[in-house]
Amino acid sequence: MTPTTTPTITVFERSPDRGRGLARDMRVRWALEEVGQAYEVRLVSFAAMKQPAHKALHPFGQIPTYEEDGLVLFESGAIILHIAERHAGLLPHDANARARAIAWMFAALNTVEPPIVERSMAALFEKDKPWYAERLAALDEQVHARLGDLSRRLGDADWLDGAFSAGDLLMVTVLRRLESSGLLQTYPNLLAYVARGVARPAYQRAFAAQLAVFTKAA
Numbered sequence: 001m002t003p004t005t006t007p008t009i010t011v012f013e014r015s016p017d018r019g020r021g022l023a024r025d026m027r028v029r030w031a032l033e034e035v036g037q038a039y040e041v042r043l044v045s046f047a048a049m050k051q052p053a054h055k056a057l058h059p060f061g062q063i064p065t066y067e068e069d070g071l072v073l074f075e076s077g078a079i080i081l082h083i084a085e086r087h088a089g090l091l092p093h094d095a096n097a098r099a100r101a102i103a104w105m106f107a108a109l110n111t112v113e114p115p116i117v118e119r120s121m122a123a124l125f126e127k128d129k130p131w132y133a134e135r136l137a138a139l140d141e142q143v144h145a146r147l148g149d150l151s152r153r154l155g156d157a158d159w160l161d162g163a164f165s166a167g168d169l170l171m172v173t174v175l176r177r178l179e180s181s182g183l184l185q186t187y188p189n190l191l192a193y194v195a196r197g198v199a200r201p202a203y204q205r206a207f208a209a210q211l212a213v214f215t216k217a218a
């Protein structure tokens with residue numbers, strides 16, 4: 001059922017990624033754009049995120065959140081699944097194909113994203129440590145293990161399992177976090193996959209909207 005009121009999402013008032021679309025509101029914006037659902041945005045500062053008012057929406061004091069018709073959701077994956085279940089365009093109708101697309105959503109979030117996030121965190125916060133080079137090499141190896149398997153599975157297909165789905169949407173946003181690392185360069189089909197995702201008009205609209213927030217705040 002489509003919502004009777006316009007959903008509201010929360011996003012960083014000033015994203016630390018400086019408008020590169022790497023924060024997790026980007027995937028929610030993209031999903032909403034794919035299904036043609038208008039949305040409102042509420043900007044939240046780092047300080048406000050940790051206050052009781054925001055923690056009533058998000059127990060861990062983070063973005064994004066999603067509010068619609070009395071429903072409050074947190075966790076980008078749960079929000080996207082909710083959007084995909086209520087609108088056409090992000091999950092196939094066939095029950096088995098739908099289950100497989102949802103499996104790809106979980107794979108993006110539970111299997112591919114964790115080593116990528118761990119690597120980004122190390123690159124941000126551990127650069128000055130004496131063991132950094134060794135740790136980075138180990139983390140690179142873990143990321144390559146996932147990318148190698150993903151690349152082999154994708155092969156020369158456009159998307160992970162038939163038509164573009166919420167699984168691809170999440171996987172593309174996860175892989176985008178590697179853009180500055182150079183690790184994707186070894187996998188031309190994954191580079192092309194990400195390029196296909198970001199070329200989608202819905203992605204472009206979502207990207208422009210999050211960039212406008214950063215530009216206005218800067």
Ligand code: GTB
Pocket residue numbers: 015016017018022023024025049061062063064074075076077
């Ligand atoms: N599992 C949750 C989900 O998927 O929704 C994770 C939510 C989350 O990590 N939110 C982050 C947050 O609110 C923003 S996206 N952080 C504030 C806090 O925890 O206090 C993570 C993020 C932040 C910055 C960049 N960047 O600069 O590139 C990329 C991703």
